[in-house]
Amino acid sequence: MIALLRRDLMLAFRAGGGFGLGLAFFLIVTVLVPFSVGPQSDLLATIAPGVLWLGALLACLLSLDRLLALDFEDGTLDLLATAPLPLEAALSVKALSHWLTTGLPLVLAAPLLGVMLNLAPSGYLWLVASLGLGTPALSVIGAFGAALTVGIKRGGLLMSLLVLPLYVPTLIFGAETARRGAMGLDATTPLILLAGITFGTIALMPFASAAVLRMTLR
């Protein structure tokens, strides 16, 4: 398992590995928002939590089709499926490496971009907490979407259509946590619900992903 994680991280950081793709997209989206909305700091502060969450979600989505498609094309998935490592574990590791290369950089970059969007000072902690708790769910659900569409040529659009509805609960509770935090309200309830979604998906989704992948590999 550790070997697979190390290999995936090594591949992500080498040339053409796609590390930073999601982060760059996230930066661009959030930098462009003040230009398109205009320099009204009140308005920006109001929409900041939502924009940051939406940007993070789309950035995750952008890098999902690399998650399994590359391994499918060069035959690695076939070989992994015959390896002693259970497919459930392999997919969990793949989701983890996706989170480490996409989700975690987003969490770390979010406070910086919060400044650009004039996020209220009380909101930073909640923003980082909600992204830190919510983005793992995006990666795990994304691995399921990637497993569903892995055999399909140019399945990126189909995967987005399948995955986006599953992202809705995470987005709602994540953005709600950040919004309540920024307004100085108590945000623990949505944060707890968000954590519930994340831990639930981490526990259950790999089994669904592995079952689906076995079917697509036939």
Added chain:
Amino acid sequence: MTLRVTDLAVARGGVPVLDGVTFAVAPGTALILRGPNGAGKTTLLRCIAGLQPPLSGRIDGAEETIAYAGHADGLKAMLRVRENLEFWAQVFGQTDIAPALIAYDLEPLQNRLAGTLSAGQKRRLGLARLMVTGRPVWVLDEPTVSLDVAAVELFAAAVTAHLAGGGMALIATHINLGLDAQTFDITPFRAKLSQRSAASDEAFL
């Protein structure tokens, strides 16, 4: 521990291609599968490797014993030759990759990126992967594609050494490898057209 296939029927894309296949591979022996293109060699091998379920029949002795090598080598272009092999060795719980490097004459290439290798060199690396799995049954689908004469000899020597160590090999190929092995022609087992209607999960896919 014998790999035994009994009355096996397999399908590709919902269409049965083979029916009633029965053979056995004993330790220390190899079996060469023959058959024209489209006869179902790849489907049969994928089924034995556990990548797809059979329509009917039994496969015994295939759990956790198979090292499969298909048309694709499962190499990462941005990893070095040594890193590729080390990864697969670790996945299969092994550590020593030196014998595999030597057997396929890959030592001079071990620090090259796999993406810069020629097709034949990649194939050699893909076959060297079998040696680091430590699995007794090699299931090989056209292993000699893009190999030159010298590399085919390296491959035959590696298979012979594997068999001498009590291993087994099931090889689909069109060329003569010079191995002392039985040949099994799958052409007579082609599924009859009447069977080619039911048995499909196409509606579900």
